[in-house]
Amino acid sequence: MALRWRTSPTGPSPLGAILSYAILGFWTFVVLFPLYWLVITAFKLPVHVNEGPTYIPFVDFAPSLHAWRYILIDLGNDTLRPYLNTVIVGVTSSILTLIFGAAATYGLSRFTYRVRLATVLVFLGFVVLAALGIQLGAPWQLAVAGGLGAFALARGAVLRRVGGPRLGNADIAFWMISQRMLPPVAIVIPIYILFQRLGMLDTRTALVVAYIAANLPIAVWLLRDYFRTIPLELEESAAIDGANRYQILWRIVLPLSLPGLVATFLFIFVLAWNEYLLALFLSSAKAQTMPLLVAAQNATRGPQWWYMSVLILLMIGPVIVLAIVLERYIARGLLLGAVRG
């Protein structure tokens, strides 16, 4: 084994190998030490934290479950509720993102779209008009219906005959993916005002809706490759056998791209799980998620590191497991995305 490793074209010399292992080992330490510190702090008594650092359990200090008991039993529901919120919001928003994202990506990879730019602009114009109407006191049902009706009318009567530039599939895909560039802070205040007006602040629904919008670009970006690898012949033969588009998507395309769907789902789930900025704006108490709970610790109780460590471990446990499961998919997905830009 050692012989092969030395003579292989990209294998290092013994000295190079030692140096490589030294650097890799150092970075392993850099990565793992903060996690180690987190774990041991979760088992320390306040006295072992406050009297200066102690490093090795059983030698430096006697591990104690007091912090875990406090967080999980004494605080029971106060910990459980944010945890459930995070799970529910994460799962729901990821499933919906995946549905919308998969449908859109499939559409973009199999149909040809040629949308008139004028149609899009007119639609946006009616959205703005409807918003102004609501602002001026019109009931929102009426404004939405009126706006949609006017748009349908305009589309049927005028826009069909208008020329002008058209947007193709590549433009639509680029537009969707480029939304990821947008700093969330540039759109969060209007979203906050929107949910405030709808009386939906501090609800899980508001978070789910916001997360769908935030993660949809990533879903489209990652799924494009998986749909591209499915042979067209299978879909064509299904169409000849009389399946309609939805049946083809549901019975052939989705099962074949299942690994990609699962990987994308888990990746979006991690993003939703970790999300902080939108949650900070849109929720406070009832819909509080774990990142908010952890971030709020300092304000309410000061740095009680032992409790904090337990909460952080509860929060990051699932994503660490997912990271290990996802390792292969992430590398592949990100690389393919990066190569195409």
Added chain:
Amino acid sequence: MRGLPPVTTPQRRGDAVAAPARRIPWSRAALVSWADRQAGAVLVLPAILVILVLSIFPLLFSLYLSLSRFQPVSGGFRIHFVGLLNYRKLFLGSEREHFLGRLGESGLIGWLAFVVLAAIGLVLLWRSLRTGPLNIFRLAGHSVVALASLLALWLAVRTIVASGGRPGTLVVTWVYVFGGVALQFLVGLLLASLCAQQLPGRRFFRVVFLLPMMITPVGVAYTFRMLTDTGKGPFAPIAHWLGYANVSWVNDPWGARVAVMIGDLWQWTPFMFIVLLAALESQSPEPIEAAIVDGANRWQIFWHITVPQIAPVASTVILIRLIEAFKIFDMPNVLTGGGPGTATESLTLHAYVLWRSLDYGTSAAVAYSLLFVVTFVGIAYVRLVHRRLTEAL
């Protein structure tokens, strides 16, 4: 599966099979066939609507907010259009020290730094201009980039290196973005090229090195807050020995910024690492084998064969990280709370602080300034660097 009745779905209107289904206008078959013909729109519309309603429309509304004064009144709010007043406040008025920073008297070192960096930048731009056809658009583009980077550099030098100067949130964000991304790229590249070797156990390193990227940023920030505590953290003895006992790094402006950048480095090096590693592993082995036969050394192989092969991917990860790094928020907000003072505040955090004090208009103006800077940097990078590196192959 229960299955629908075997419906024949015509793809073209004149299809003979379609005729019976069409006779009854509201039959199920007709409905299915209609839905089938609309499949293209049905599939794409939900996603488009979500993005329009929750992304494009808020973006336009934010622009309007940034040009107005927002007043909450009972049962709603009132918005007055005030023009560029919010931006004036940021660039000239009461928020100026917070946003741009305080200009100091730059000494010799400051001017030297400015001249050297400006010269390097201008030479690079000049060379980039010379490599393509000379037309008015490229000339204008390069001039705008040159002017903007000179201005940015001047602001950075006058607030960072100068005595009595203090960088505002704009400059601090630049430090996080450019300093952070450069560090993350270099460390990621080093680790990836080490892991790409035929070393036993590299699968272990790959999994471990990936971990930080997936961990909740809020958790990372608190963990680093524990680690940088000079009284109770693990490095307290070292700090004590160096004479920093009980002086938290986080109370010193640059100490705090470095702490934020280290947290960010820890979290985001994995992204660079994982993508660059995949790129290194997918490069074709033939040129390297040929170069070894020709007697090239390791460095020559890396510089002349590997670097050109991974350049497009490297350029793309840098672009992605540049854009993402501008959004930095969790780390400074949790690790330092933006402090000491406003020393570690990023633009997003600045906007958040303003929003919390109900100054929605100025908050939106900060957010829009951020959007403008991100877009400018993104476009300049794509035009000047990215396109060249990806088209070289």
